[in-house]
Amino acid sequence: MPLFPAASIAPYANYPDRLATIATKTPVLLHEAFLPPLLLFLTLLLYPRKSPLRNALALPVIVGLYARLVRLYTSSHWGFAFCVGAYAYYGALQAFNLLVVKDVARDADVRWQxxxxxxxxxxxxxxxxxxxxxxxxxxxxxxxxxxxxxxxxxxxxxxxxxxxxxxxxxxxxxxxxxxxxxxxxxxxxxxxxxxxxxxxxxxxASRGVGWKFQIRHIPEPPSPGTSLLSFIRTHAAKILFTYTVLETFSYIAAIDPYFTTPACWTTPFHRTALPADEYHALCMPSSMPATPAAVPFLWHNIFRKYMGLFSVYAILTQLFSIAALLLTVLIPVTRPEGWSPLFGSLADATSLRGFWTKFWHGIFKKYFSYPGEWIAFQLLQLDRRSARAQMIVMLAAFVNSGALHGVGCYTLNGRWRAAAGFFLLQPLGFVGEIAVYKMLKMCGVDARGTVGKVVTTVYSMTWLLWSSEVFAYDFLYGGISVAEPVAWSFWRWWTGTGGQAWRWGRPGEWLRWDTHEGSLGGWGVRL
Structure with missing residues (x-):
């Protein structure tokens, strides 16, 4: 804990799980985070052909270094702390996929188009x-x-x-x-x-674009004729819009006691012991009327949950647009037409399947699916079109997604079950959706028609909102409402209320050079 600036720890005074994690870990060192993917890169560059000897030598070292990140490191900001574990799991899974599942030197789909x-x-x-x-x-x-x-x-x-x-x-x-x-x-x-x-x-190439293993349902990128100025305007507008969304979330979290009161946090599997009147007094904004009952119900189950879902979308979109401008304008190593949108169209989110396969980002989709494909197609030799094979691939994708988010929450605050459980619940949602489609067919309703899409959209949104409490549970215990997604808050600066405008502490406090002896070499940039 001494390596963490005091100002960065103070907001977590009421979050014992977060403090316990900070007390046992140190701020992540960037060069240690970059070492395992560098070793994977060198392994594939020098020895692309799959062999038991190569894998026995390289894979344990790479996975061991990622495990070391999870064991030793976190960050003073909840987002970076989560990314330590998520990055480590994704990196270990990527190494397994590229070294064991795939054969870079022989597989027909590892081809640069x-x-x-x-x-x-x-x-x-x-x-x-x-x-x-x-x-x-x-x-x-x-x-x-x-x-x-x-x-x-x-x-x-x-x-x-x-x-x-x-x-x-x-x-x-x-x-x-x-x-x-x-x-x-x-x-x-x-x-x-x-x-x-x-x-x-x-x-x-996590989405495989430009390769034969490219995933499906990637939005169209900007045309090659897109001017740099137009590209800058587009992504600057996205950054401004998502900043506004995240600032709004920060403001709501500051005035809504729900986000800072652990007794208010519930899921379908974690119910509150508070009577209804006490829950309303403790967990609802002071201006919220208790009657009619529909008002607080809609505030919690629609507004809060949609705000949380939209904030996740905004965080990822903002990071994507910042990277687009950084690598196209400031460090011009890419071109505008290379930046296909991260998310699909909302028009595709008319079912649970459409939400996950077409609308939501596909950054991890291929690597999450590879282990399932390996089991179904290589080990079990199943037909690719069989329901059993597709079920194995889908389950593997959600299990890996759950594991990534679970490990991320572990490096955040030592918790993991709820974050992982959200993704393990999703296959049950797919089973329910199959039942909905069968019901529509029995009623003579075309699932692709207007009425059918309304029914499947209502089902998918109901399922996602119901299960979203499970996803948010571990993150709430990580203090997301006190260490906010914006580094600098405009409304706090403008009004002079709600605390300091610098929400993460000043940049030199959470991104700095360090010479602590516990690192590999005793030096490095800490985050």
């Missing part, structure tokens, strides 16, 4: 004159090929963006590959810089 690096066209002809016939110049109709291709870029948020949209100028190097794509063994003949980009792109 687009060269966006420019290396192939600037390496003295080596890349497209090596006799492998894989690379073609995308220069109009002179090569007799159709120039429909995909645009692909990496961003700093661990997401590969882009999509197939039939354009001819969406690559930096002007290089497209045949349908078979580019991969091993031919990539081994390319310059080292190209192999580095290939391996780095593979690690960052």
């Amino acid at each position: 687009i060269d966006d690096t420019g290396v192939a066209s600037s390496s003295n002809g080596h890349a497209h004159s090596n006799g492998n016939g894989e690379v073609k110049k995308s220069n109009g109709s002179t090569n007799g090929t159709t120039n429909g291709n995909a645009s692909r870029h990496m961003n700093g948020n661990g997401v590969a963006n882009g999509g197939s949209h039939g354009i001819s100028n969406g690559t930096a190097g002007g290089q497209t590959f045949r349908a078979s794509g580019l991969g091993y063994p031919e990539i081994s003949k390319y310059p080292l810089i190209q192999r580095i980009r290939f391996t780095g792109s593979l690690i960052f």
Whole structure:
């Protein structure tokens, strides 16, 4: 705890679980967080072919370093503290998938569809004159090929963006590959810089855009003709909008006693012992009337829950837009057309399946599904179209999602069951939705029609709002209402009320150089 600035600990005085975690851990060191993915990168670069010996040597070290992050580190801000555990679980799962489940040197879907690096066209002809016939110049109709291709870029948020949209100028190097794509063994003949980009792109391509394993349902990216100014305006507007949403959440949390009173926190599995009148007096804003009963009911079950869901959406969207501007404008290593929207259209969220597969972000979808695919298709040799195989893949995805959020909450405040449990409940929601579809069919209602969509939308939103309390439970115990999602609060600065405008402490307090002897090497940047 001495390594945490006193100002960053003070807000958690009424959160014993959070204080206990801070007392037993230290602020995360960035170089220790970056070490395991670096080892994975070097392993895949030097030894791409899957082998028991390679995996026995590399995988325990990589997973062990991620486990060390979970055991030793947290952060003074609840968001960063959660990310320590979530990042560690995702990294360990990624290492398992790329080393054990996949064979980078042999699998047919580990193929790069687009060269966006420019290396192939600037390496003295080596890349497209090596006799492998894989690379073609995308220069109009002179090569007799159709120039429909995909645009692909990496961003700093661990997401590969882009999509197939039939354009001819969406690559930096002007290089497209045949349908078979580019991969091993031919990539081994390319310059080292190209192999580095290939391996780095593979690690960052969590959505698989620009690769043959690209996930479905990725929104269309900006067109190649999008001006930089238009791109800046779009993402600046998103940052301003999401900041407003998060500031509103911060204000609501400051005036609503529910967010700072543990006795008020309930789930379908954690009920309150307070009588109804005491619950209203303790857990509702002072201006909230007790009657009619529908008013406090709607405040809690609609407004609070939608505000929480919308805040999660706003946090992720804001981080995505900040990364887009950072890596396109300030550090111009990507281009506007590489930044496909993170979320889909609300029009797709008319069912529970549509919400999770089309609307919600797919950052982790592929790596969450790989273990299920490995079990269903490789170990059990099931037909890919069978209901049993699809059930295994879906269960694996939600189990991994639950584990990621559970480990994240563990590094936040030592809790994990509720955050993980929310995702373990979702398959039950899918079973219920199947029953809804069957009911509609029995009633002669087209599920794709207006009435059918209204019914499935009501069901999916009811399910998500009912189960969202489970998701929020562990986070509330982590003090999300006192260490807010905005680093600087405009309304507190403007009104001079509600505490300091700097909600995380000043930047030098939570992001600093440190020489504590307990780190690897005794130095580093702490977060």
